[in-house]
Amino acid sequence: MTHKKVILAIYAHPDDAEFLAGGTLAKWAEEGHQIFAICATNGNLGAKITDITPEELAKTRKVELTNAMKTLGGEKAIFLDFPDGFLRDHIDQLKERLIYWVRKLKPDRVITFDPWKKYQVHPDHIEVGRMASEAVTFSCFPMMYPEHLKEGLGPHQPEELWYMIPIEHKPNRLVDITHTMDKKMKAIFCHQSQVEMMADLFVEGADPTNLTEEQKTQLQDGAGTMLRMVSQALANLSNGDIELAEVFYAIKLGPGMFDNYQEMIQEMIGIEQDSLEIF
Numbered sequence: 195m196t197h198k199k200v201i202l203a204i205y206a207h208p209d210d211a212e213f214l215a216g217g218t219l220a221k222w223a224e225e226g227h228q229i230f231a232i233c234a235t236n237g238n239l240g241a242k243i244t245d246i247t248p249e250e251l252a253k254t255r256k257v258e259l260t261n262a263m264k265t266l267g268g269e270k271a272i273f274l275d276f277p278d279g280f281l282r283d284h285i286d287q288l289k290e291r292l293i294y295w296v297r298k299l300k301p302d303r304v305i306t307f308d309p310w311k312k313y314q315v316h317p318d319h320i321e322v323g324r325m326a327s328e329a330v331t332f333s334c335f336p337m338m339y340p341e342h343l344k345e346g347l348g349p350h351q352p353e354e355l356w357y358m359i360p361i362e363h364k365p366n367r368l369v370d371i372t373h374t375m376d377k378k379m380k381a382i383f384c385h386q387s388q389v390e391m392m393a394d395l396f397v398e399g400a401d402p403t404n405l406t407e408e409q410k411t412q413l414q415d416g417a418g419t420m421l422r423m424v425s426q427a428l429a430n431l432s433n434g435d436i437e438l439a440e441v442f443y444a445i446k447l448g449p450g451m452f453d454n455y456q457e458m459i460q461e462m463i464g465i466e467q468d469s470l471e472i473f
């Protein structure tokens with residue numbers, strides 16, 4: 195095996211990365227890399243029902259992510275416990291916490307949301323992507339949050355930031371998840387509270403708050419088929435070599451900046467971008 199990497203996925207809500215990067219995280223865990231997940235909010239508003247309190251929901255969702263990380267082969271999830279839906283009101287604290295954890299975990303590669311993606315309406319996805327981007331570019335400056343130094347945490351510079359669901363750019367990273375698709379699906383179904391909310395999309399006439407066992411099976415089959423189709427479509431970018439894939443747009447990092455000037459200039463003057471790297 196090549197150099198063992200530390201990989202950090204930064205989520206807004208407990209189920210975010212499983213849908214978009216679960217196969218990738220499982221694959222890297224199988225290859226011996228160390229996988230961490232930081233979840234910025236406790237997800238305590240993620241329900242359409244009112245017979246559960248936000249506190250109960252937060253508890254449930256923490257267990258769901260803990261189980262999902264076990265399934266993917268990752269480390270115990272880290273929760274920052276900012277309020278669901280209102281990350282925008284806490285961006286300074288979020289930035290400090292993310293820089294703290296980047297310095298502590300020393301990731302080589304970080305995965306998060308693209309905060310500049312078109313039609314991204316969820317404010318938590320925007321803010322977590324924005325502050326994660328700032329954290330990975332500024333965590334190398336020791337005079338920023340010098341109190342971390344007193345705790346023994348030195349500056350750190352991750353190598354690359356990978357954005358999930360790259361819509362603004364042609365993906366430049368494709369991960370073959372053919373052999374980890376089953377783990378991805380298992381991890382997604384650890385998030386029962388969230389998956390069941392989507393039941394009426396897959397099971398005609400289903401009441402998401404009151405599903406029968408048969409409807410739960412139909413939901414699993416329907417969601418599984420849809421996610422497989424998406425992964426197959428993305429795998430087409432590999433010219434048919436790969437059956438199922440997840441894709442990303444990765445940017446190399448420099449101190450206080452994205453190290454992508456060459457690529458941006460190429461894009462500006464219409465030169466074909468660098469080719470797809472396959473993992």
Ligand SMILES: [Zn+2]
Binds near residue numbers: 206207316319
């Ligand atoms: Zn989310």
